[in-house]
Amino acid sequence: xxxxxxxxxxxxxxxxxxxxxxxxxxxxxxxxxxxxxxxxxxxxxxxxxxxxxxxxxxxxxxxxxxxxxxxxxxxxxxxxxxxxxxxxxxxxxxxxxxxxxxxxxxxxxxxxxxxxxxxxxxxxxxxxxxxxxxxxxxxxxxxxxxxxxxxxxxxxxxxxxxxxxxxxxxxxxxxxxxxxxxxxxxxxxxxxxxxxxxxxxxxxxxxxxxxxxxxxxxxxxxxxxxxxxxxxxxxxxxxxxxxxxxxxxxxxxxxxxxxxxxxxxxxxxxxxxxxxxxxxxxxxxxxxxxxxxxxxxxxxxxxxxxxxxxxxxxxxxxxxxxxxxxxxxxxxxxxxxxxxxxxxxxxxxxxxxxxxxxxxxxxxxxxxxxxxxxxxxxxxxxxxxxxxxxxxxxxxxxxxxxxxxxxxxxxxxxxxxxxxxxxxxxxxxxxxxxxxxxxxxxxxxxxxxxxxxxxxxxxxxxxxxxxxxxxxxx
Amino acid sequence: xxxxxxxxxxxxxxxxxxxxxxxxxxxxxxxxxxxxxxxxxxxxxxxxxxxxxxxxxxxxxxxxxxxxxxxxxxxxxxxxxxxxxxxxxxxxxxxxxxxxxxxxxxxxxxxxxxxxxxxxxxxxxxxxxxxxxxxxxxxxxxxxxxxxxxxxxxxxxxxxxxxxxxxxxxxxxxxxxxxxxxxxxxxxxxxxxxxxxxxxxxxxxxxxx
Numbered sequence: 179x180x181x182x183x184x185x186x187x188x189x190x191x192x193x194x195x196x197x198x199x200x201x202x203x204x205x206x207x208x209x210x211x212x213x214x215x216x217x218x219x220x221x222x223x224x225x226x227x228x229x230x231x232x233x234x235x236x237x238x239x240x241x242x243x244x245x246x247x248x249x250x251x252x253x254x255x256x257x258x259x260x261x262x263x264x265x266x267x268x269x270x271x272x273x274x275x276x277x278x279x280x281x282x283x284x285x286x287x288x289x290x291x292x293x294x295x296x297x298x299x300x301x302x303x304x305x306x307x308x309x310x311x312x313x314x315x316x317x318x319x320x321x322x323x324x325x326x327x328x329x330x331x332x333x334x335x336x337x338x339x340x341x342x343x344x345x346x347x348x349x350x351x352x353x354x355x356x357x358x359x360x361x362x363x364x365x366x367x368x369x370x371x372x373x374x375x376x377x378x379x380x381x382x383x384x385x386x387x388x389x390x391x392x393x394x395x396x397x398x399x400x401x402x403x404x405x406x407x408x409x410x411x412x413x414x415x416x417x418x419x420x421x422x423x424x425x426x427x428x429x430x431x432x433x434x435x436x437x438x439x440x441x442x443x444x445x446x447x448x449x450x451x452x453x454x455x456x457x458x459x460x461x462x463x464x465x466x467x468x469x470x471x472x473x474x475x476x477x478x479x480x481x482x483x484x485x486x487x488x489x490x491x492x493x494x495x496x497x498x499x500x501x502x503x504x505x506x507x508x509x510x511x512x513x514x515x516x517x518x519x520x521x522x523x524x525x526x527x528x529x530x531x532x533x534x535x536x537x538x539x540x541x542x543x544x545x546x547x548x549x550x551x552x553x554x555x556x557x558x559x560x561x562x563x564x565x566x567x568x569x570x571x572x573x574x575x576x577x578x579x580x581x582x583x584x585x586x587x588x589x590x591x592x593x594x595x596x597x598x599x600x601x602x603x604x605x606x607x608x609x610x611x612x613x614x615x616x617x618x619x620x621x622x623x624x625x626x627x628x629x630x631x632x633x634x635x636x637x638x639x640x641x642x643x644x645x646x647x648x649x650x651x652x
Numbered sequence: 653x654x655x656x657x658x659x660x661x662x663x664x665x666x667x668x669x670x671x672x673x674x675x676x677x678x679x680x681x682x683x684x685x686x687x688x689x690x691x692x693x694x695x696x697x698x699x700x701x702x703x704x705x706x707x708x709x710x711x712x713x714x715x716x717x718x719x720x721x722x723x724x725x726x727x728x729x730x731x732x733x734x735x736x737x738x739x740x741x742x743x744x745x746x747x748x749x750x751x752x753x754x755x756x757x758x759x760x761x762x763x764x765x766x767x768x769x770x771x772x773x774x775x776x777x778x779x780x781x782x783x784x785x786x787x788x789x790x791x792x793x794x795x796x797x798x799x800x801x802x803x804x805x806x807x808x809x810x811x812x813x814x815x816x817x818x819x820x821x822x823x824x825x826x827x828x829x830x831x832x833x834x835x836x837x838x839x840x841x842x843x844x845x846x847x848x849x850x851x852x853x854x855x856x857x858x859x860x861x
Contacts, residue, residue, distance in 0.1 A: 234821075293824035302829040306836050313843065321843050322856040328840060329796060332833055333787065336803055338781070339826065343810045346817065350764040353817055368764045398859040457861055466861070 181231055183218045184245075184286045187211065192279035196272065204275050207257050211279060212249075215286070219249040223637065227644055233356060234293050241289040243494065244421045247501040248414040250626060254619045255406045258509055261615025262406055262516070273279025274314050281307040281410070288418040294355040294425070298335075298342050301386060301422055304415060305331045311410075312403040323395075323402035323581040330395040331386060338382020338422075344375035345429075357425065364432035372429075376439055379426045380446070380545035387419035389446045389480060390453040393473045397457070400469035401521065405512030408465065412472040412508060413501035420479055420497060424649075427483050431649045436486070448574065450477025451581040458588035464511055465521045467592060468504075471547060471565050475500045476587055478562065481578070485565045490562035491646045498629050498638075499546075499554035506623040507543040510536055513616050514596070523592055527599035535612055537597050539620045544593040546627060548586045554631020655695040655768065659775040661688050662809075666802060670747045671740055675731045675807065678798050679721045686713035689805050696768045698814050704820065708827055717801065717834045718754075724838040725794055729850050738789045750781040765813065772809060779806030793851045794840045797834065804830050807852040 191211045195204050222242065230236035237245075259278075263271055284307055287300040305328075313324040346355050348371030352363045360367070385392040430439040443543045454474035461467040475496070482493025511521075513536040518526045530537030549555040558580065566575045629635060665685040672678050690709035695700035725731065736743065754777035763773070783803025787796050809828075811818065841851055848855040 293822065295818065296825065299822065299825035299829055302833070306714075306829070306832050309836050309840070313840065315848075316843070318847050320857050321840065321847050323846060325793065325840055325853065325856060326859075327831075328837055329800070332800055332837075333803075336800065339807055340727045340810065343807065343814065347763065347765065350780055370761075371764065397861070401859065461861075524861060640699075 180218060180222065181235055181290070184215060185283045185290070187214060188279045188283040188286075192276045192283075193273045195279065201271070203265065204271070206274060208256045208259065208279065208380075212253040212282070215282060216249045216253045219246055225398035227641060230292065230358075231290070234296055236292045237290065239641055240421060240424055240494075240648055243581075243641055243645050244417050245286060245289040245421060245496065247291070247498050248282075248417060251413045251501055251505045252282055252285075252412065254505060254622050255509075256566060257411075257622075258406050258512065258615060260611050260621040262404070262467040262512060266491075273310055277307050277310045278410075281311070281415075285414055285418050286420060291344075292357045293359070294342050294345060294357065297357075297422060298339055301338070301383065301418065301527070302335045304418060305386065306406070308329065308411060308415060311407045312399050314400070314407065317402070320402040323398040326396045327399040329446075330392070334382050334385025334392060335383075336382075336615055337378050339374045341378030341382055344371050344378060348372040348375055357428075360429055361432050364429065364434075367429075367433050369433070369435070370465050372433060372435065373438060375408070376430055376435070377427060377442075380423065380439075380442060383419050383422040383426070384446060384460060384480075387416050387423060387476050387480075388473055389476055390450040390473060393450065393453065395470035396473055397466040400472065401463055401466040403516055405465070405508050407598045408468065408511070409508035412468065412504040416472065416476060417497060417501055420476070423480065423483070426647055433509070440484045440486060443480045444574065447477045447479075447481025447484060448577055448581075450474065451481070451578065451585075455581040455588070458585050458592075461588065461592065462523055463521050464523055464526065464592065464596065465513070467523075467588075468507060468511060471585075471589070473502065474581075474609065478559065480623045481584055482558070482562050482565075485562060485569065485571075487565050487568070489562045490649060491642060492565070494642045494645050495554060495561075496558035498642075499558065499627065502623055502627045502630060503543070503555060505545045506539065506620060506627065507547055509616075509619055510543050510573050513612065513620075514540070514617075515635070525598040529597050529599075533612055535617055535619075540597045542624060546595075548589050551560040552632045553627060554634075567608060655692065656771050658688050658692055658695060659769070659771050659809075662805070663690075663775050663778055663782075663805050664692065667744065667747055670782055670786060671744050671800065673732050673736075673740065675725055675728070675792065675794055676722070678795065679718050680799060682798055683691075683714050683718040685802070685805060686710075686717075689808060692712065692809065692812055693815055696772075696812055700735060700822060700850050705815075705823065707842060708824065712827055713801075713805075713840040715803050715829075715831065717831065720838045721794060721797065725842040725843075725851060727845055728794075743789055747782055747785055750785060751778040754781060762815070773812065776806050776809035779803070779809060782806075791852050791854050793837075795842055796853065797837045797841070800837075801830075824838045829837065 188211050191207050195207055198204055227239040227242050284300055284304040291297040291300055309324050309328050312327055313320050315560055348368040349355055349360060352359055388396040438503040450473050454470045456466055457470045478496055479493050482489040514526055517533055546553045549559045656688040662685055665681055669678055669681045690706045693705040734787050758774040780803050783806055786799030845851050
């Protein structure tokens with residue numbers, strides 16, 4: 179039943195959208211599907227977090243965490259799309275809607291997979307379904323971005339498949355690659371093949387997640403994708419890829435390969451932070467800057483995994499807050515783009531005067547995403563810093579603080595310039611009004627960010643605790 | 653015996669694709685390679701599982717994907733690779749070197765399961781590396797896709813080691829994903845043709861920092 183409502187129902191609705199002719203009806207279906215998905219996800223919270231549907235599908239605390247924020251983010255984006263798609267009338271909307279609904283099913287399947295092969299299939303399907311979404315505008319730039327995304331991601335995913343096969347070879351004594359069986363019998367895995375498999379899986383799923391040095395598709399894809407798609411990709415899709423990386427970490431930790439895998443995580447993490455710091459500074463395109471910002475936050479996530487201890491908890495907490503923060507800032511970028519018709523930082527000026535509500539949300543978004551207190555990202559970044567100091571990795575601490583402050587400086591310069599700035603004298607071009615559908619999603623997201631980061635409910639605390647315990651630390 | 657012959661043919665075809673510069677014949681060579689590939693499951697583990705794999709592979713990789721690629725380049729006038737990143741002679745020498753490396757790596761790895769043929773792992777590595785080389789050394793979008801597909805053929809050979817342990821459902825899912833991947837790439841190549849007037853990725857240089 180859960181499987182039907184969460185995965186099959188969106189696909190059925192995609193078929194309906196494909197066959198329908200009326201434009202408005204499609205948006206209602208999109209909203210209906212995302213509401214059903216969100217409702218089922220919330221009902222699932224009443225169950226214990228650990229339950230299996232069959233040998234291939236099931237939930238644990240980590241997958242429930244990821245599923246929850248995917249579902250909320252998708253719901254918010256589908257509200258936003260009602261206004262966004264009305265604004266640009268195009269024939270390509272049908273393909274867009276179909277891919278969007280199937281993408282929801284694909285992302286849900288990622289969270290439900292309990293078999294490493296099925297996990298790979300689900301991740302690969304999300305890559306293919308998101309490519310047409312990037313190409314929605316059909317400009318030369320967006321075609322270029324789509325091609326780079328497709329090629330680099332497919333290559334990464336192919337390496338991930340090779341890694342999955344190596345994992346299966348290393349699991350020869352166990353005879354299956356069901357996640358539960360592997361974790362229970364991790365001691366029987368052949369270590370040399372497991373190490374080889376982990377490297378390939380990290381490169382593969384790391385490409386999908388956008389970790390440096392496999393991040394090169396990210397600024398292009400996020401820069402050219404329609405902003406609501408950017409919100410979904412940087413919030414939900416990277417969460418799916420992180421879940422895959424989390425599964426790899428789970429297997430490694432159970433097989434006592436922590437000493438082998440942790441330095442790789444730390445290296446990838448700090449490298450991503452460094453790359454993001456270099457390219458955010460002086461970035462001229464707002465959307466590309468958000469792409470590098472995503473590289474930064476992915477780096478923080480794996481850095482937390484690599485440090486271990488409380489940093490793992492912080493990393494999962496960061497995952498949730500990053501998803502909503504990215505959703506917020508991308509939708510703000512969408513409002514700005516619809517009004518100023520440009521992604522270039524220099525063309526966007528005095529947003530607070532022209533679009534008062536969006537302008538204020540832009541500044542709030544800056545505070546959220548750079549980790550200003552009291553928001554959740556501040557807390558998780560602090561916890562990761564604390565863990566690095568406690569384990570006496572002072573060189574790491576130095577670079578972590580250096581990169582974060584450079585990134586903060588880069589952000590603040592760009593965003594404050596856009597929000598405040600001088601209003602140009604020629605106010606000949608009429609500013610558009612901020613519509614209902616442009617503002618409501620932002621309000622919902624800021625309320626959620628408040629509850630996921632500031633006044634955290636106990637149930638979320640417990641869920642993250644349980645997800646952390648899955649790694650077998652502590 | 654027959655398995656070894658099939659594997660050697662698959663590697664040979666990989667090398668021929670590497671030295672070719674005509675888009676049409678590259679697609680045909682890929683289809684031929686996939687045809688020999690489709691026979692391998694039956695030669696390793698004869699049974700209903702292998703027969704289903706063979707039929708699906710022939711339908712997808714020998715017929716559907718090549719015709720899709722031909723569809724994608726139907727309007728392309730220049731059907732040759734204009735200027736590869738690395739020259740053809742050098743690519744071939746590099747390909748031969750990579751095959752040697754594959755055999756060296758394979759001799760160092762000891763498999764925890766019994767092998768049907770000691771040629772299987774080295775040829776799988778070789779095909780993956782040839783595909784990768786093709787992918788990174790050419791500019792035509794269609795050649796890059798063929799490189800990706802050749803690489804997937806190599807991964808398919810690896811998967812044969814585990815044929816009796818992988819659920820059929822998962823294998824079918826993987827093949828379906830690869831097919832949809834080729835489909836989406838074909839459609840995007842079509843867009844590149846329409847927008848830039850050629851299927852060369854040399855034109856794709858607008859986005860940079």
